Amino acid sequence: MLATAIIIFREVLEAALIIGILAAATREIKNSRRWLVAGVLVGLTGSALVAGSTDFIGQLADGIGQELFNAIVLGVAVSMLAWHNIWMSSHGAALAANASALGRDIRDGQSECSALFLIVGLAVLREGSESVLFLYGIAATDEGGQSGMWLGGLFGVLGGSAVGYGIYAGLLRLPVRWFFTTTGVLVLLLAASMASQAAHFLIQADLLPSLAAPLWDTSAVLSEQSALGMLLHTLIGYDSRPAGMQLIFYIAALVTIGIGMRMAGKNRHKPSGEKTASKKLLTI
Amino acid sequence: MKHILLISLLFPVASYAENDIYSLIIKDHQFQPSEIKVPSGKKVKLLIENQDATPEEFESHSLNREKVIAGKSKATIYIGPLSPGRYSFEGEFNAKTAQGVIIAQ
Numbered sequence: 487m488l489a490t491a492i493i494i495f496r497e498v499l500e501a502a503l504i505i506g507i508l509a510a511a512t513r514e515i516k517n518s519r520r521w522l523v524a525g526v527l528v529g530l531t532g533s534a535l536v537a538g539s540t541d542f543i544g545q546l547a548d549g550i551g552q553e554l555f556n557a558i559v560l561g562v563a564v565s566m567l568a569w570h571n572i573w574m575s576s577h578g579a580a581l582a583a584n585a586s587a588l589g590r591d592i593r594d595g596q597s598e599c600s601a602l603f604l605i606v607g608l609a610v611l612r613e614g615s616e617s618v619l620f621l622y623g624i625a626a627t628d629e630g631g632q633s634g635m636w637l638g639g640l641f642g643v644l645g646g647s648a649v650g651y652g653i654y655a656g657l658l659r660l661p662v663r664w665f666f667t668t669t670g671v672l673v674l675l676l677a678a679s680m681a682s683q684a685a686h687f688l689i690q691a692d693l694l695p696s697l698a699a700p701l702w703d704t705s706a707v708l709s710e711q712s713a714l715g716m717l718l719h720t721l722i723g724y725d726s727r728p729a730g731m732q733l734i735f736y737i738a739a740l741v742t743i744g745i746g747m748r749m750a751g752k753n754r755h756k757p758s759g760e761k762t763a764s765k766k767l768l769t770i
Numbered sequence: 771m772k773h774i775l776l777i778s779l780l781f782p783v784a785s786y787a788e789n790d791i792y793s794l795i796i797k798d799h800q801f802q803p804s805e806i807k808v809p810s811g812k813k814v815k816l817l818i819e820n821q822d823a824t825p826e827e828f829e830s831h832s833l834n835r836e837k838v839i840a841g842k843s844k845a846t847i848y849i850g851p852l853s854p855g856r857y858s859f860e861g862e863f864n865a866k867t868a869q870g871v872i873i874a875q
Contacts, residue, residue, distance in 0.1 A: 493863075540838060540843075541841075541842075544838075544839070544840055544843060545843070545844075548846065549845055549846035550846060552837060552845070553837075616838060619827075619840075620825075620862075622825065623864075626824050627824055690848060692813070692815075692848040699850075699851075700834065705831065711831070725834070726831075727831075727834045729834070
């Protein structure tokens with residue numbers, strides 16, 4: 487039961503941290519909660535479908551279908567996180583200024599919600615499908631241990647969700663002036679971390695050269711199996727034995743999204759500022 | 771980043787073209803053989819056949835590899851180029867019995 491709980495906990499933790507950070511980052515956006523829940527539900531349904539087609543996906547592209555699938559899912563997630571962060575850079579100040587006002591660019595808010603929906607759905611899909619396969623494996627072999635399996639699975643889900651809720655609640659406690667910067671940095675690091683994971687899958691599929699693997703080995707100092715290592719792996723993309731190519735992807739994502747945020751941030755006082763200001767007047 | 775590119779030049783590029791292929795079988799939640807010797811400094815292709823009905827996850831922290839293999843199916847994993855040494859791997863879904871090691875020399 488404990489082994490089951492630990493494996494499920496690790497899968498759930500990754501998705502829960504992503505959801506926790508995004509739930510906090512989008513708290514001021516209208517309808518964001520509804521989209522977030524929809525993302526989780528669609529992700530769960532998708533998990534079962536992906537788990538059921540593991541064999542089919544695996545056989546695609548000469549046996550590297552799984553790596554391609556993961557790299558594509560991560561790639562989409564990275565671009566959605568990038569879009570989210572750049573959008574926040576130009577609208578964050580306005581959202582903070584009139585947090586309770588209804589006058590907001592609804593069309594923009596909706597595309598932001600679809601990005602949120604996709605990110606959450608894909609995170610749940612990736613981690614969920616592995617959990618489903620794992621539980622299916624136990625259910626199929628271990629006739630006597632099924633109650634242990636459900637109990638272990640339940641503890642794993644609860645534990646992972648608790649950590650995700652913890653980061654959410656912690657972020658909400660931040661003072662407003664720190665809030666947008668902190669969530670912005672966290673989302674930026676999440677995106678870079680996923681870009682590095684995508685590179686990892688492409689190397690495993692032999693579609694990219696590893697360029698020095700491992701670049702360093704810090705597994706003796708901080709293993710990814712330790713609690714801290716697990717947390718840092720998801721949050722900032724910590725890898726104890728990364729390939730050079732992973733670092734290139736990581737830095738490229740950081741720099742590209744960082745530049746996008748800076749440029750969007752510079753524009754925010756002129757056009758979008760005026761728009762929200764006039765709408766605020768209308769609501770008054 | 772330049773340093774990384776320079777370091778990468780130290781690896782023999784020619785070895786990327788040809789992959790040595792090694793086969794592994796998963797049966798009754800065990801790897802057969804549980805020990806494989808591979809050449810170091812070369813990229814190697816692992817062909818893993820899961821003969822069990824249940825899925826398994828090939829996982830190795832030292833190789834930095836992870837892949838789910840459905841029941842009754844085959845999977846391909848590329849590893850290396852490795853420096854000489856022992857690299858343990860396991861089937862994460864049945865870690866009690868599914869253990870193995872790759873020896874690069």
